[in-house]
Amino acid sequence: MKFILNNNNIATSLSPGMPLLDFIRYQQHLMGTKTGCNEGDCGACTVLTGELKQDVLVYRTMTSCLMPLGNAHGKHIVTIEGINMLPALNPVQQAMVDNCATQCGFCTPGLVMSLAGYCLDRTPASTEGAIAAIDGNICRCTGYKSIEKAAAQVATLLTDKNEQEPALFAVERQMLPNYFSGIKDRLKCLIMTLNGELNPPAESKPRFVAGGTDLYVQQPEAIQEHPIRFLLGQELLKGITQEEGRCILGASVTVSDLLESAIMRKHFPALDNYLQLVSSTPIRNMATIAGNFVNASPIGDMTIFFLALDTTLELSDGQSTRTLPLRELYTGYKKLRKRPEEYITRCWFELPGPDTGFHFEKVSKRQHLDIASVNSAISITMAGNLIGNVRIAAGGVGPVPMLLTETAAFLKGQAPGTAMIKQACAVAQLEITPISDARGTAEYKRLLLQQLIKAHFITLFPSLQVELLL
Known part of the structure; x- marks a missing residue:
């Protein structure tokens, strides 16, 4: 494996399944990156990952506790030590000091790295954007108002960056060290020396790993010692394209890729609102849509999103491919209609037309970083004043992600109205089998689904709002 760590070229033959956090701390002895929850929740281990995408240098924040070392291959990894500008503080660090935004300091490196990542973002700067950039960082003692003030101060430093290359802008304004200005050329040279993909021995039976955001929570020790085939860096599994009326997505497309896709944003105007409910910025930067599908969680956000779009999967065993509707992937709790040697290569769905409305809802105990x-x-596709076609997906109400087919059949051919929607809620209650667990009682989940169905119709048919809320 070869990559750039801060300003140093790294070549290592250590286990590619090792968490990047362990390599940083225990092999490179860079102790500024903290070990916290080891589940991607606290953000204390946040690093920047830079890579070339169609000759554009893109940096994203990632939680190094869930990132396999193999996913650093060919990239620029930046820790808190890599943005220091001693003997002075850099402007992000100074903003934290100026606003009394640190106490014990354990969370501070992760917060600084997230704000440094925002300095390298290509979107127009704003206080709201800077605060959103730290949505994956938890502080237990300082109080968030002072941290938000520090984020706002950083945003003011970025107001005139225009279309300039973010890394060059940050160097010119002395926000980041000078070596950042040469990283793009260094990555080009590095990529030329790489000997293809990181592949395990041909005789092994590898585990497939993409973003690792669930595998490294559930099975960290087992994954580290197992042969791995890394999917996140494969070019053939990337990209979001449109072919006539279909949207085609590579299996390693991340949630952040969805947010940045002009195709997705055009056809789903509320996409920002939907995906901000999904985990946090660093996790969205790592988590792939196919990973969410094969994780087989009954409450997978992306699975529920794409079930309602009647998405089709393409699976490969390395020799041949086959297609399978997403709705047929699940045979039971955490059981898939997929062979161990198969992996998803891409998926597609029909883009919604002008007569189709789409809406996503999620209820969790906190807004970010929660299932x-x-x-x-x-x-819903309308045929005049009647419902022509409808698909409703629901999670958390059964052992698998569910399509409420009987509820959809009841709705089809009817005109949206209060009585019809209440009857549809009653039909949905007969389809679901929720259980009581840490997320709520079975009765509570039944009530939630009823309210979410109403929320769908209130959003898509605003005239129904008053009646449904009574």
Whole structure:
């Protein structure tokens, strides 16, 4: 494996399944990156990952506790030591000091790295954007108002960056060290020396790993010692394209890729609102859509989103491919209609037309960094004043991500109205089998789904709002 760590070229033959956090701290002895939850929740281990995408240098924040060392291959990894500008503080660090935004300091490196990542973002700067950049960082003692003030101070330093290359802008304004200005050329040279993909021995039976955001929570020790085939860096598994009326997504497309896709944003105007409910910025930067599908969680947000779009999967065993509707992937709790040697290569769905409305809802105990108690998505195509076609997906109400087929059949051919929606909620209650767990009681989940179905119709048919809320 070869990559750049801060300003140093790294070549290592250590286990590619090792968490990047362990390599940083225990092999490179860079102790500024902290070990916290080891589940991607606290943000204390946040690093920057820079890579070339179609000759554009893109940096994203990632939680190094969930990132396999193999996913650093061919990239620029930046820790808190890599943005120091001693003997002075850099402007991000100074903003934290100026606003009394640190106490014990354990969370501070992660917060600084997230704000440094925002300095390298290509979107127009704003206080709201800077605060959103730290949505994956938890502080237990300082109080968030002072941290938000520090984020706002950083945003003011970025107001005139225009279309300039972010890394060059940050260097010119002495926000980041000078070596950042040469990283793009160094990555080009590095990529030329790489000997293809990181592949395990041909005789091994590898585990497939993409972003690792669930595998490294559930099975960290087992994954580290197992042969791995890394999917996140494969070019053939990337990209979001449109072919006539279909949207085609590579299996390693991340949630952040969805947010940045002009195709997705055009056809789903509320996409920002939907995906901000999904985990946090660093996790969205790592988590792939195919990983969410094969994780087989009954409350997978992306699974529920794409179920409502009647998505089709393409699976490969390395020799041949086959297609499978997403709705047929699940055979039971955490059980898939997929062979161990198969992996998803891409998926596609029909883009919604002008007569189709789409809406996604999620209820969880906190806004960020939480799994759903219940989530739901709906796609409705109108034929005049009547519902021509409808799909409702729901999570958290059964052992697998569910399509409420009987509820959809009841709705089809009817005109949206209060009585019809209440009856549809009653039909949905007969389809679901929620259980009581840490996310809520079975009765609570039944009530949530009923309310989410109403929320779908209130959003897509605003005239129903007053009646449904009574």
